[in-house]
Amino acid sequence: MRQIEKWISGLCLALAAGAPAQALADSSEDAVWNERLRSEHFGDRPIVDGSDVIVLEAPRRAEDAAVVPVSISAAFPQTDERYIRAITLLIDNNPVPLAGRFRFGPRSGRADIAMRVRVNAYTPMRAIAETNDGTLHMSRTFIKASGGCSAPAGADLKTAMQRLGRMKLATRNEDDSDGAMLTQLRISHPNVTGMQMDQVTRLYAPAHFVKEVEVSFNGTPVMSAETDISISENPSFRFYFVPEEAGELVATVTDSNGLTFTHTEVIAAKTAAN
Amino acid sequence: MPTTRALRDAIGGLVLFSVQAAAATAEVDDFNITQVAPGVYVHQGVTVGFDDPGSDDIANIGFIVGKDCVLVVDTGGSYRIGHQLLATIRTVTSRPVCYVVNTHVHPDHILGNAAFAEEGAVVIGHSRLPGALAHNRAFFLDQYSEALRTGDGRTDLVAPTLLVEDRLDFDLGDRPIRIWAHAPAHTDQDLSLLDLNSGTLWLGHLFVERIPALDGNLRGWIELTETLQQLDAARVIPGNGPLPQPWPSAGDAQLRYLRTLLGDVRGILAVGGFLEDALDRAGADERNQWALFDQHHKTNVTRVYTELEWE
Incomplete structure (x- = not known):
């Protein structure tokens, strides 16, 4: 409950206050994972140290707890022989720890994924990759955030609802990317958590968030994601894909109210890295 | 919000202060209080981080004495600081504290409110301040329980009861005061205050x-600073740092920083840059221009990026 209140009521200043640290500063840091999350999400499957498979990066201290940039990078390119099938991102001490589950194919080029998340309290954050041989590899970090702030629900909700579901897809060639193209998908969506009270009506704005994201190129899946309320307002995802020919990159988003939005970007024939 | 327009209209029509402004004298006591103009007393806070010792004394706070009443502007980051301010007032005048103005919700400006409750002071705030307080209530009570503890051991937040939506004019007794409530800028509950007799403009933001x-809106803050700079004032009291300051030049540094963020982040967005790119580069040249740069700069960049990415 304490956590939830923090989330609701975070002060709009990035306070690096030390107080919440004491509860989590010892070996019990991983209690939620050990006691609950691990078995909930992976049963009794073995999970090995993932440093040779993925690296999870997040700031040690969140500058703005409502918008914390997180990136997960794969240690090797996607090939038919060896690739990462899925990555699960968990934020242990958030009200809903599962931030997202991301699926990739050989077509992804690289199983990198970056996004922005809400962080409610001092918390471990972990990414678990499943490779195509079915094994699980974990990368973990710890993040300090307190007093996370998003504008109270309702303040800008009207404006946000007017552009609900608008999307932007931008691609960028990178020199070292083996032909994979870095792609950023931005979705205009308030991603309401259901825990933010409207101070005028004293009612909680009902949860309304992006649940599924699917990106395909000429009909072949590139990246898909199941996401939850830990993803920040106006979700933004960054990933790779390999455009071997010209075609259409299509993003389809479904939210928790069952609304579906689609956006298409025409990609020219593969260009030399520039 | 019509506030900016109202402010512009006001600038044209204001018959400002007499020329006694030059009489600004310094009277410093234990609480670091300066009389910046006749009847205008300001305590200068310390420039420390929010988690450093003394962080309940960050804001510049003070009071204005009229013939009938005393008006307090911001109450500090704890009951202790608020109480020290009240004690200082009592060394200057025995007139009642009729009003407490909270310039915005940040804890260094409002947590001392309870020190003035016994005075029966009416607390004045922006019409959005009660919502912001309610939004942060649990957080304040949890994080600042010691700072909030009163002499008799209670902890509570004192919210404003006189709300300003646009403009408020009132009088402390031959001492007219004007308050403007602004559209989102530094926060979404910013107030500015003008003491018309002395031409002292009090800008907590x-x-x-x-x-x-x-903590509000970048473009709004730029516009507000520009608009206020057209106002003819003898001096301003900034929300923190050395005081008093000359006006309008004291607004230049803040304006430069905010415009730099706007330009840099727009440029990064225009070439498809990511938040991390903005965090690396936006406003980097400003680093040596400000105290406590690392406390807020990256948070600022994050807020600017998310504000602008859907503009």
């Missing part, structure tokens, strides 16, 4: 030394 902390 003005940063002159410490890195500005964006």
Whole structure:
């Protein structure tokens, strides 16, 4: 409950206050994972140290707890022989720890994924990759955030609802990317958590968030994601894909109210890295 | 919000202060209080981080004495600081504290409110301040329980009861005061106050030394600073840092920083840059211009990026 209140009521200043640290500063840091999350999400499957498979990066201290940039990078390119099938991102001490589950194919080029998340309290954050041989590899970090702030629900909700579901897809060639193209998908969506009270009506704005994201190129899946309320307002995802020919990159988003939005970007024939 | 327009209209029509402004004298006591103009007393806070010792004394706070009443502007970051301010008032005048003005919700400006409850002071705030307080209530009570503890051991937040939506004019007794409530800028509950007799403009949202902390709307803050700079004032009291300051020049540094963020982040967005790119590069040249740069700069960049990415 304490956590939830923090989330609701975070002060709009990035306070690096030390107080919440004491509860989590010892070996019990991983209690939620050990006691609950691990078995909930992976049963009794073995999970090995993932440093040779993925690296999870997040700031040690969140500058703005409502918008914390997180990136997960794969240690090797996607090939038919060896690739990462899925990555699960968990934020242990958030009200809903599962931030997202991301699926990739050989077509992804690289199983990198970056996004922005809400962080409610001092918390471990972990990414678990499943490779195509079915094994699980974990990368973990710890993040300090307190007093996370998003504008109270309702303040800008009207404006946000007017552009609900608008999307932007931008691609960028990178020199070292083996032909994979870095792609950023931005979705205009308030991603309401259901825990933010409207101070005028004293009612909680009902949860309304992006649940599924699917990106395909000429009909072949590139990246898909199941996401939850830990993803920040106006979700933004960054990933790779390999455009071997010209075609259409299509993003389809479904939210928790069952609304579906689609956006298409025409990609020219593969260009030399520039 | 019509506030900016109202402010512009006001600028044209204001018959300002007499020329006694030059009489600004310094009278410093234990609480670091300066009389910046006749009847205008300001305590200068310290420039420390929010988690450093003394962080309940960050804001510049003070009071204005009229013939009938005393008006307090901001109450500090704890009951203790608020109480020291009240004690200082009592060394200057025995007139009642009729009003307490909270310039915005940040804890260094409002947590001392309870010290003035016994005075029966009416607390004045922006019409959005009660919502912001309610939004942060649990957080304040949890995080600042010691700072909030009163002499008799209670802890509570004192919210404003007189709300300003646009403009408020009132009188402390031959001492007219004007308050403007603004559209989102530094926060979404910013007030500015003008003491018409002395031409002292009190801007809790003005940063002159410490890195500005964006908690409202970047474009709104730029517009507000520009608009206020057209106002003819003898001096301003910034929200923190050395005081008093000359006006309008004291607004230049903040304006430069905010415009730099706007330009840099727009440029990064225009070429498809990511938040991380903005965090690396936006406003980097400002680093040596501000105290406590690392406390807020990256938060500012994050807020600017998310504000602008759907503009």
